[in-house]
Amino acid sequence: GNSVTQMEGPVTLSEEAFLTINCTYTATGYPSLFWYVQYPGEGLQLLLKATKADDKGSNKGFEATYRKETTSFHLEKGSVQVSDSAVYFCALSRNAGNNRKLIWGLGTSLAVNP
Amino acid sequence: GAVVSQHPSWVICKSGTSVKIECRSLDFQATTMFWYRQFPKQSLMLMATSNEGSKATYEQGVEKDKFLINHASLTLSTLTVTSAHPEDSSFYICSASGAEQYFGPGTRLTVT
Numbered sequence: 001g002n003s004v005t006q007m008e009g010p011v012t013l014s015e016e017a018f019l020t021i022n023c024t025y026t027a028t029g030y031p032s033l034f035w036y037v038q039y040p041g042e043g044l045q046l047l048l049k050a051t052k053a054d055d056k057g058s059n060k061g062f063e064a065t066y067r068k069e070t071t072s073f074h075l076e077k078g079s080v081q082v083s084d085s086a087v088y089f090c091a092l093s094r095n096a097g098n099n100r101k102l103i104w105g106l107g108t109s110l111a112v113n114p
Numbered sequence: 115g116a117v118v119s120q121h122p123s124w125v126i127c128k129s130g131t132s133v134k135i136e137c138r139s140l141d142f143q144a145t146t147m148f149w150y151r152q153f154p155k156q157s158l159m160l161m162a163t164s165n166e167g168s169k170a171t172y173e174q175g176v177e178k179d180k181f182l183i184n185h186a187s188l189t190l191s192t193l194t195v196t197s198a199h200p201e202d203s204s205f206y207i208c209s210a211s212g213a214e215q216y217f218g219p220g221t222r223l224t225v226t
Contacts, residue, residue, distance in 0.1 A: 043118065044217035100215065104157040
């Protein structure tokens with residue numbers, strides 16, 4: 001079946017450090033891939049997405065590339081800030097359109113220290 | 115951007131009582147809303163898909179009679195946990211489908 005595996009946290013970094021959060025998936029066909037972020041006390045927000053192989057999603061300095069050969073969608077940021085402290089979720093979807101069921105990873109907590 | 119609200123943000127109830135959680139899309143209409151459950155240190159578990167004007171579609175293993183979902187309008191879906199028990203204590207999250215899925219801030223339910 002479809003599944004998402006992401007690295008366990010918590011991840012603790014100093015400000016301006018490089019961030020990688022690994023995400024791999026299992027799915028048939030060509031799923032869409034997403035990263036969501038949950039800031040403390042807030043709802044989940046879409047951070048970035050990619051809908052086909054070799055696509056790169058990017059937003060707020062974060063990037064992730066859809067790698068079909070390695071079934072991965074690792075999240076990276078070159079220089080993290082304290083405000084990036086949050087929980088990050090990798091997810092995939094096999095459905096198209098608005099009726100899109102998401103399959104989630106466990107989430108990775110990131111804490112950035114000044 | 116699109117905003118989804120949930121009410122209440124947290125609730126404590128006694129075992130055996132029912133609790134209703136509301137999910138509203140504030141600035142857009144959503145024909146489809148989703149209800150999730152999140153356990154500590156675990157991922158989101160999709161409970162059901164709520165479609166405006168029709169019956170909800172429940173995921174395997176989710177009790178329809180226990181978790182009643184009503185999507186009476188394009189901006190409101192409700193989840194009622196009936197005869198709640200301590201094992202129903204959890205964090206419940208809704209999302210509404212617009213251009214993307216937009217998530218509410220969640221409702222913390224504690225059953226004593």
